[in-house]
Amino acid sequence: MPFFAATYAYTPDTAARDAVRPVHREYLASLPELVLSGPTDDDGALLLFEAADAGTVEALLDADPFVLDGRVVAQRRVVGWNPVLGRLSSSL
DSSP, rough: OOOEEEEEESSSSSSHHHHHHHHHHHHHTTOOTTTEEOOOSSEEEEEEOOOOHHHHHHHHHOHHHHHHHSSEEEEEEEEOOOOOTTTGGGGG
């Protein structure tokens, strides 16, 4: 199954982010397609998915409470990713 990297760029509204974070994390934890996720050092996040296609990932992100709230995510991007090398590549 293919991999997809999604990025979020957050809005400056940290109060909204803090308020929605618990339900956002609960939602992400429920997704079997999610491989890894976490905040970046540039006020955003990286989410790595293993899914059938980019449309599946987009639909999952559309249901993310951070996105649904409307005050947290300023920009989102989903790109396909083909892991080739690295210490985890043998487990793929």
